Amino acid sequence: MQAQSGAVPPLSQFQRNAGLFAAIASITAVGIALSLGIPLLSFDMNDQGISGGGIGLSTAVGAVASIVATPLAAPLARICGAARALAGAILLLAIGFPLFYLFKSELAWLVLRFAFYGALTTVFILSEFWINALAPERHRGLIMGIYASVLSAGFAIGPMILAAVGIEGFLPFAAGSGLMLLALVPVLLAVKASPVLDGQSKAGMLRFVFLVPTATFAALAFGAVESSLFALFPVFGLRAGLDVTLTSGLLSAIAIGNLLMQIPIGLISDRVDRRLMLAVIGLASAVLIALVPMAVGWGLVLLYGIVVVFGGLSGGLYTVGLTHLGARHSGGDLALANAAFIFMYGVGMLGGPALSGFALDAFDPYGMPLTLAVILAIYGVFAFLRLRHADKAAVPGSRT
Structure with missing residues (x-):
C-alpha cells in the first residue's frame, strides 16, 4: 500500500x-x-468431476487477484x-457473487474469481486500516x-446458509x-469518521514484510490454511x-471456534509476549489439524x-x-505494514x-489436513527461532 495514512479528522467519542x-x-x-462462496463453488466443481488439484488451482486465482489489488487499495481510497472506496468494494461483492450462478464456464469463473477476490482484498485492507x-x-x-x-460470525453465516438452503x-x-448488502449501511452512515490518506510514503511495501516477519509470516500461514479449508475441507469431508x-x-x-476465542486471545495478547503466543498457536494448531483424519472415526x-x-x-494467528x-x-508505516500483511x-x-x-489427490483424502x-x-518453529534470536540479541524494542 503506497500511502501515508493515519490522519483522522477531529472526532467525538461517538x-x-x-x-x-x-x-x-x-x-x-x-x-x-x-465462507459461503468458496465452499459453494467447490461443491459445484466437485460435482462436475474436477480434481482436488483443479479446485485448488482455481481458488489460487483469487490469491493472484489479492496480490495485484493490494497496492491499488490506497490510491483508490485517496481518490474516493x-x-x-470500502462501500464500493462491498457493493461489487454483492453484485458479483450471483454472477457465478449465471455463468458456468471455467473461463468466466476465473474472471469472476479475479474480480471477486480483488474486491475482497480491498475490503480487508481498508477496514483494517480504518480500525x-x-x-x-x-x-x-x-x-x-x-x-x-x-469476521468469524460472517464465516459462520455462510455454511449455515448452505446447510439451510442447500x-x-x-x-x-x-x-x-x-x-x-447489509454491511453497506453502517459504512455509509459513518463516512465522516473515515480516516484520511495524505501524501505518499517513500518506502516500498515489500520492505515491511521483513521488518516484523513473525507477524507477516503468521498472515502467510493463516492465508494458506484458511483458504485451503474453505476450498477443500468440503471435498475432504465428502471423500x-x-x-x-x-x-x-x-x-x-471452525467459525464458531473463531467467534468464541478471538476476544479472549486478543485480551491475552495485550498482556503477554505476542511472539511467544504466535509460536504456541502455530504448533498447537498443527497438532489439532493432524488429529482430524483420525477423529473422523472417533465420533x-x-x-x-x-x-x-x-x-x-x-x-489467533491473524488476530x-x-x-x-x-x-x-x-502512521504511514502502519498503512504499508498492513498492506504487507x-x-x-x-x-x-x-x-x-x-x-x-494435490496432496488431497495424492493421499486421498487425508493429504489435505496433514499438509496444513x-x-x-x-x-511455529520459525516463530520460536525468531523469538530465541531476539532474546539473544537483547536489543530493546527490536522488531521481530
Whole structure:
C-alpha cells in the first residue's frame, strides 16, 4: 500500500465508536463471501468431476487477484475516500457473487474469481486500516479480537446458509448477496469518521514484510490454511464419508471456534509476549489439524470438538499477528505494514489450496489436513527461532 495514512479528522467519542463499528461491520461481508462462496463453488466443481488439484488451482486465482489489488487499495481510497472506496468494494461483492450462478464456464469463473477476490482484498485492507487508525493503543488487542470475532460470525453465516438452503439453484447466491448488502449501511452512515490518506510514503511495501516477519509470516500461514479449508475441507469431508450437512457443519465449527476465542486471545495478547503466543498457536494448531483424519472415526462429538478448538486457535494467528504489527508501526508505516500483511496473506492463499489440493489427490483424502499441519508446524518453529534470536540479541524494542 503506497500511502501515508493515519490522519483522522477531529472526532467525538461517538463518531470514533461509530467509525470502528462501521469498519468492523463491513468485514462481516468478507466472512460471508468467503465462507459461503468458496465452499459453494467447490461443491459445484466437485460435482462436475474436477480434481482436488483443479479446485485448488482455481481458488489460487483469487490469491493472484489479492496480490495485484493490494497496492491499488490506497490510491483508490485517496481518490474516493476510505469509506466510499470500502462501500464500493462491498457493493461489487454483492453484485458479483450471483454472477457465478449465471455463468458456468471455467473461463468466466476465473474472471469472476479475479474480480471477486480483488474486491475482497480491498475490503480487508481498508477496514483494517480504518480500525487501526481509530483504535486506542491500550485496547488494540481487544479491538482486534472483536474484529476477528465479527469476521468469524460472517464465516459462520455462510455454511449455515448452505446447510439451510442447500447448494442447488440460485437461492444460496441470492441470500449471500443480500447479506453482503447489509454491511453497506453502517459504512455509509459513518463516512465522516473515515480516516484520511495524505501524501505518499517513500518506502516500498515489500520492505515491511521483513521488518516484523513473525507477524507477516503468521498472515502467510493463516492465508494458506484458511483458504485451503474453505476450498477443500468440503471435498475432504465428502471423500472421508461425511454428507453435505455434516461437512458444512465442520466449516461452521471452525467459525464458531473463531467467534468464541478471538476476544479472549486478543485480551491475552495485550498482556503477554505476542511472539511467544504466535509460536504456541502455530504448533498447537498443527497438532489439532493432524488429529482430524483420525477423529473422523472417533465420533462426531470429538471431531467437532477438535475442529472448534482448532478454528479458534488457528484464527489467533491473524488476530495476534495483526495486533503485533499494529503495535510496532504507526502512521504511514502502519498503512504499508498492513498492506504487507495482506500481501503475505494473499501469497498464502496462492500456494495453500494448490498444495493441499494435490496432496488431497495424492493421499486421498487425508493429504489435505496433514499438509496444513506441516505448514502450521513450520511457522511455529520459525516463530520460536525468531523469538530465541531476539532474546539473544537483547536489543530493546527490536522488531521481530
